[in-house]
Amino acid sequence: MAELLQQVLNVLVLGSIYCLVASGLTLVYGIMRVPNFAQGNLYMAGAYVVFLLGSLFRIDYWFVFLATILIMGAVGLVIERLCFRPVRNAPHVNSFVIALGVLMAIEGLIVILFGADYKEVEPPWKRTVDLYGVTISGQRLLVIWGTILVMAILQFFIKKTKSGMSLDAMSQNRELALMVGVNVNRMSLLAFVISTGLAGVAGVLMAPVSFVYSAMGMTPLLIAFAAVIFGGMGNLSGAVLGSFIMAGAQVFSTQYFSSVFSDIAIFGIMIAVLLFRPTGILGGRG
Amino acid sequence: MAVRGSLPPKVLFGIGGLVFLIMIPVISTTGFFLHMATLILLWTMLCLSLNVIFGYGGQLSLAHGGLFGTGAYIYGVLVTKLSIDFWLAFPIAGAATGVIGLLIGIPSLRLKGPYFVIITLGFNIILVAIIENLSSLTEGVNGLVGIPGPRGISWLFFARDFSSKTSQYYLILFFLLGFWLVMYFIKNSRIGRCLVAIKEDEDLCQSVGMNTMWIKVQTFVLSSILAGLGGVLYASFIGILTPHDASFHMGFDALVYLTVGGIGSIVGTILGPAIMILISELLQTVVEIRLFINGLALIILIIFMPRGIVGGVAYLWEKFFRGRGKTTNGSTGGKYVTGSQEFSKSIWGS
Numbered sequence: 001m002a003e004l005l006q007q008v009l010n011v012l013v014l015g016s017i018y019c020l021v022a023s024g025l026t027l028v029y030g031i032m033r034v035p036n037f038a039q040g041n042l043y044m045a046g047a048y049v050v051f052l053l054g055s056l057f058r059i060d061y062w063f064v065f066l067a068t069i070l071i072m073g074a075v076g077l078v079i080e081r082l083c084f085r086p087v088r089n090a091p092h093v094n095s096f097v098i099a100l101g102v103l104m105a106i107e108g109l110i111v112i113l114f115g116a117d118y119k120e121v122e123p124p125w126k127r128t129v130d131l132y133g134v135t136i137s138g139q140r141l142l143v144i145w146g147t148i149l150v151m152a153i154l155q156f157f158i159k160k161t162k163s164g165m166s167l168d169a170m171s172q173n174r175e176l177a178l179m180v181g182v183n184v185n186r187m188s189l190l191a192f193v194i195s196t197g198l199a200g201v202a203g204v205l206m207a208p209v210s211f212v213y214s215a216m217g218m219t220p221l222l223i224a225f226a227a228v229i230f231g232g233m234g235n236l237s238g239a240v241l242g243s244f245i246m247a248g249a250q251v252f253s254t255q256y257f258s259s260v261f262s263d264i265a266i267f268g269i270m271i272a273v274l275l276f277r278p279t280g281i282l283g284g285r286g
Numbered sequence: 287m288a289v290r291g292s293l294p295p296k297v298l299f300g301i302g303g304l305v306f307l308i309m310i311p312v313i314s315t316t317g318f319f320l321h322m323a324t325l326i327l328l329w330t331m332l333c334l335s336l337n338v339i340f341g342y343g344g345q346l347s348l349a350h351g352g353l354f355g356t357g358a359y360i361y362g363v364l365v366t367k368l369s370i371d372f373w374l375a376f377p378i379a380g381a382a383t384g385v386i387g388l389l390i391g392i393p394s395l396r397l398k399g400p401y402f403v404i405i406t407l408g409f410n411i412i413l414v415a416i417i418e419n420l421s422s423l424t425e426g427v428n429g430l431v432g433i434p435g436p437r438g439i440s441w442l443f444f445a446r447d448f449s450s451k452t453s454q455y456y457l458i459l460f461f462l463l464g465f466w467l468v469m470y471f472i473k474n475s476r477i478g479r480c481l482v483a484i485k486e487d488e489d490l491c492q493s494v495g496m497n498t499m500w501i502k503v504q505t506f507v508l509s510s511i512l513a514g515l516g517g518v519l520y521a522s523f524i525g526i527l528t529p530h531d532a533s534f535h536m537g538f539d540a541l542v543y544l545t546v547g548g549i550g551s552i553v554g555t556i557l558g559p560a561i562m563i564l565i566s567e568l569l570q571t572v573v574e575i576r577l578f579i580n581g582l583a584l585i586i587l588i589i590f591m592p593r594g595i596v597g598g599v600a601y602l603w604e605k606f607f608r609g610r611g612k613t614t615n616g617s618t619g620g621k622y623v624t625g626s627q628e629f630s631k632s633i634w635g636s
Contacts, residue, residue, distance in 0.1 A: 034400075035404055097545065100541065264416075274401055275393050
């Protein structure tokens with residue numbers, strides 16, 4: 001029983017990270033129709049910002065939390081303006097290739113700046129919590145609660161504010177949204193900045209739990225893609241659902257089979273969904 | 287452009303380039319330079335296979351690194367575990383990669399746009415996972431070592447022995463020329479013209495009764511075979527394989543090289559790898575700086591010069607030489623206007 005609870009907690013922690021990365025992916029896809037291959041590396045960059053501020057400059061974790069979100073938002077602003085805006089009217093495949101270029105450039109830049117070795121970030125809480133016979137570190141609980149909080153704020157933003165509703169409208173029906181005067185450039189920028197901000201949050205939450213290294217973004221990216229496809233590209237609740245299902249598939253297949261099998265299980269699910277229900281379980285856009 | 291009754295400049299450049307490629311072992315003073323030249327030819331094969339499906343067919347496959355590595359691994363396993371000869375293992379590995387390409391292509395090509403790109407990336411991950419997991423055959427993450435190169439053919443006077451670097455270079459160049467011919471014939475065949483049409487508007491092609499799926503699958507399988515055969519030559523040249531040789535990073539690099547050279551062009555498939563590999567060698571860079579340069583090059587090229595060096599040169603050539611002489615010809619003048627718009631917008635040549 002305790003073992004099962006341990007696995008469920010693992011699913012929740014991993015699922016939270018995938019959920020933050022996948023929400024960014026699905027948001028950008030809904031607005032810009034670009035599968036942002038750089039999202040995983042933006043998460044990695046966020047973790048490196050935490051390492052830089054927290055471990056090198058010794059700034060307090062909670063301040064680092066806010067600073068990372070702002071820095072990553074600014075990074076998103078720059079990337080959207082410099083890389084994606086110029087190809088907005090070109091055939092879609094141009095922007096796919098740009099996204100791959102951003103992926104490589106970020107990873108290359110991080111390794112040039114920080115080197116290729118593994119970094120560690122001190123967790124703000126060293127305490128562990130005892131939960132029905134299972135010990136869980138405070139930071140892992142923070143991952144779960146932080147994700148719930150951020151996703152709630154995102155949901156509030158999308159459903160209750162004017163900009164958020166414009167985003168939602170545009171991802172649901174692009175032509176109609178354009179017709180009623182939603183500004184494409186502004187929305188693309190907003191979606192991209194939110195998505196990089198979410199990647200930053202994921203980086204802040206995860207940096208003290210796992211090691212920080214330059215290839216850490218690839219697995220979350222691929223699993224987030226699987227999650228987004230599972231729930232339907234452009235569908236936010238689908239991405240959240242998909243993330244936890246993929247995390248479950250990963251944790252339990254690793255537990256009962258092997259980690260190689262978990263890769264095959266996750267991409268097997270993704271490929272099966274693509275083949276039999278390409279719009280995803282909850283319905284996608286475009 | 288004055289007409290002198292001579293060969294068109296394209297053909298002259300082609301012959302010049304070919305002579306240069308044949309002369310490389312003669313003019314290269316160090317063994318290292320010849321090694322680099324051979325690696326460039328091998329990368330050209332991967333770029334070329336990607337070009338068939340992406341440049342002509344418009345389908346951005348991220349599985350080609352995996353297919354290249356799969357071909358290499360099939361060859362490696364055949365020659366090290368079953369002691370099969372190169373000349374038998376080469377076609378077997380090519381055919382087997384073709385079958386894997388078929389298995390990947392049939393589900394993937396039903397999907398369009400971003401879905402195709404993502405599913406091919408997923409298949410590449412699965413290929414690597416399989417290679418890592420079949421450690422009784424592939425030695426897993428430790429890597430497969432001691433892969434022999436081709437045995438000489440005793441009755442062929444110039445191919446009696448492939449132990450020297452020069453002979454291996456010529457063997458690989460020989461196959462590359464063959465691949466280029468295949469590519470040229472695809473481009474100018476009925477399938478090639480269908481591919482261009484599919485790239486422009488697949489729904490329209492279907493509405494006039496074209497079996498687009500079948501054409502795309504054929505092209506994907508052919509492209510997989512080319513990638514697999516390139517992988518075989520890579521394995522026989524390098525002699526050691528790790529799962530990294532099948533990773534999607536190989537496909538990403540090939541995409542960068544292809545973009546630098548010029549997507550959809552034959553010359554571009556060798557110009558891109560040559561320029562990018564020589565630059566990274568001249569800078570003596572470690573792999574990570576190369577990654578940064580590759581990513582930056584990809585972004586800048588797609589924004590400013592989407593058809594790469596070949597496209598850029600062709601554009602300037604038309605602008606400065608051809609365009610002036612023919613301004614009186616109204617239809618030709620019009621063509622250049624659309625040509626330049628096309629140039630600035632799409633990464634494909636028209």
